[in-house]
Amino acid sequence: MSESDPADVAGEIQRARRRLNFLSLVDRSCTTASVCLLAATALLLLALRGSPGWFSIGLWLSVTGAALLVLHTASTTYNAWMSAADTAREIDRRAALDDRLATLTSLESLKPADESLAAVVLAQAASMREQWAARRIAPLRPPRSVYLAAAAAALLLTASFVEREPPPPPLSAVAEKPRQPHPAQPRPQGDASKLHAAAQAAAEPGATTVSQNALSESLDPAENGGSSTDGHPAMARAPQETGMPDSPADRLPSSSLAEGDPIAGRLQELIRNALRPSQRDAHSRAALLRAEPQPRSGNGATDDARAARAQGARRDAFGGERRTGAQMSPEKAAESRLFSLRARTGGAHEPAGGAGGNGDKSTIFGKAEARSGTDRRTFPIQLSGSSRVIHMRFERPQQPPRDPLPAAGAVEAEPQKVSEVDIEDAAFHRAAIPAELEPALRRIFVTRAGP
Amino acid sequence: MTTAAASRGDPATRIREFCEVFEAIQNQIAKVVVGHHEVLEQILVAFFAGGHVLIEGVPGTGKTLIVRTLAHVLNLRFGRVQFTIDLMPADITGTRIVVEADGRREFVFFRGPVFTNVLLADEINRATPKTQSALLEAMAEMQVTVAGSTYPLDPPFFTLATLNPIEMEGTYPLPEAQLDRFLFKAILSYPSAAEMREILSSTTSAELPESQPVFAAEEAPRRVEALKSLVREVLVAPHLQEYAARLVRATGPSQSKFAPAAHDGTPVDERIDRYVSFGSSPRGGQALLLGAKVHALLNERGNVSADDIHKVAVPALAHRLVLNFAAQADQVDPRELIERVIDANRKAVR
Secondary structure, three states: OOOOOHHHHHHHHHHHHHHHHHHHHHHHHHHHHHHHHHHHHHHHHHHHHOOHHHHHHHHHHHHHHHHHHHHHHHHHHHHHOOOHHHHHHHHHHHHOOOOHHHHHHHOOOOOOOOOOHHHHHHHHHHHOHHHHOHHHHOOOOOOHHHHHHHHHHHHHHHHOOOOOOOOOOOHHHHHHOOOOOOOOOOOOOOOHHHHHHHHHHHHOOOOHHHHHHHHHHHOOOOOOOOOOOOOOOHHHHHHHHHOOOOOHHHHOOOOHHHHOOHHHHHHHHHHHHHHOHHHHHHHHHHHHHHHOOOOOOOOHHHHHHHHHHHOHHHHHHHHHHHHHOOOOOHHHHHHHHHHHHHHHOOOOOOOOEOOOOOOOOOEOOEOHHHOOHHHHHHHHHHHHHHHHHHHHHOOOOOOOOOOOOOOOOOOOOOOEOOOHHHHOOHHHHOOOOOHHHHHHHHHHHHHOOOO | OHHHHHHHOOHHHHHHHHHHHHHHHHHHHHHHOOOOHHHHHHHHHHHHHOOOEEEEEOOOOOHHHHHHHHHHHHOOOEEEEEOOOOOOOHHHHEEEEEEEEOOEEEEEEEEOOOOOOEEEEEOHHHOOHHHHOHHHHHHHHOEEEEOOEEEEOOOOOEEEEEEOOOOOOOOOOOOHHHHHOOOEEEEEOOOOHHHHHHHHHHHOOOOOOOOOOOOOOOOHHHHHHHHHHHHHHOEOOHHHHHHHHHHHHHOOOOOOOOOOHHHHOOOOOHHHHHHEEEOOOHHHHHHHHHHHHHHHHHOOOOEOOHHHHHHHHHHHHHHHOEEOHHHHHOOOOHHHHHHHHHHHHHHHHO
């Protein structure tokens, strides 16, 4: 009886207490993390494939839910934090000790007089110590929630590989669809001042994504066929105006919600840029391409001028951006690198964008006869790939001299010219671009502005 | 506690001695009484817990035999009172009579049958409530007050009362206060077929079974008191005390002004609400813990566990419930209600 050491029993209870509390903390934390990771996965999917409206809803629901969950976890963990008495009861329960340890811990002193029955209890508890050792009661192995959290993390990682959103319908389908403006909705007018503001915002350092959105929003929906990048108000009108089938995203909450939630919009863009920068470019281009299904007349320079007139205000905005922006956008840098490469390979250097046209002359996209309409559906992806290759391979070149664009309000734009080397560029050869889309493509490279 | 305990020796040895005595008593009673092992255990538990037992059973099931055998095995003084309708309180407690001595007449108190160690109150419900109440003071305070004079009872004092549940004509149901004085209420059922055969065999032969006393006559009261004091030394963890209190509170309806359960969040079973007018008194809680302590000792433990409480909950609490007319109409068994209460509160201690 007296051989049993009360300190040993108390020490073992304390060890079990520490382990149980630690495992409980790990378990609750991992459970909370699992839920948060699942929410993050859903949010990521929404960011990549959902509309800004849904993303905004999901973002704030997730943030609120995660905050509440963390608070709940903290509260329950605090309440469930075991004292020595609680630990003794838990050990009694797990090791079937018939409340011996709970009785012992309730005593004022764990060293009872030898004559009292507490000595019997202590001796019995000590004799059964192997049965309730801390390593046996609370073995240090990860709780199930750790695996759950790992699975949730893996799910999140997998979700990050999800494509951003389905590719747009073939351009031919878009181009062949007759435009049917919605009679109930007045056609929005282009606003030059809005474009100016957007361009200035885009010229600010670190405002790349803002400029994309702002510029997209500033575009005249009538000119771009009512189709724009995500978040544009024209999205809701797109089915009516373009005749395109109503996509799920179009049926989602109005993008006005996202417009009123700049945080969500910015975050969604950040996520998209971080995970799928090239896809994002491709989609932006695709959207703009859909916006410009205008046929060309055959003369490249004339067509360019007409395109520039049609996009006067927009060009003005781009020009302003180019004038005010001290930094080059990635796309412009890519262009410059392309020019630099061609110069180094011995080709004659000509100003870009001046030799367009679909007549008997070659354009920057190759010879006219090579551009059959059958390959047009691959256009956005091919451009994206080429652009990315250029980004990766070459050093930042000297910025090629460019003619300043006319001021706001001016519609005449100097057509850019492309050298033979440009024409022969393999990357662009892979892009099967219909001739009528050349101004739109040119505008993409011009509008990829912003630091 | 320490000095008294020190004089009694090693606690583990005392626990073993308790178990041995308990088992010996059971074995000796079992020589005479066939079957009824559970009831016998309840009676012994109540005996060592310092309480009294109310035995309910149909005639001929061995109620009186059990009590007589117990007194004989314990080698304690045994008194028996056959309760009838004309029984008066003085017939139980004793009375003062005029005695002439040395030419002087004076009142002398003649002790009644209550002044014994083991009292059998046979068919207690046949006496009037006034007579039944004569036992109240003796059972609760181990003393008798007659004509302004108080006379203490010699320890140990153990009352075993029997009830006949089928002959209700001319009976007086025990008042609630009287019922509350009994630690346990044991129900004697009919013996099984095998037990019946054994009863017939043993009681109709030439040689009747006979039990032997466990204690010597002169040391029996002291030994019994020592064992009873050991019971009181058993440790109870605070959470088990709280659990016992919770069980007691849960036996009362939630809508009664005497029931605290409505105010402290103790879950109350729907059937308790429907059938119970009044729940158990705090004496029920005392009975729970005292009985649990005996069970702990029987398991050679110095502390009470939740299972010990569960074992004694039904005999300790069932007879304290005051059922309403709906319960009587539906023939609700209070023991079933107590089991429901235990089931509903079992997780509170886990």
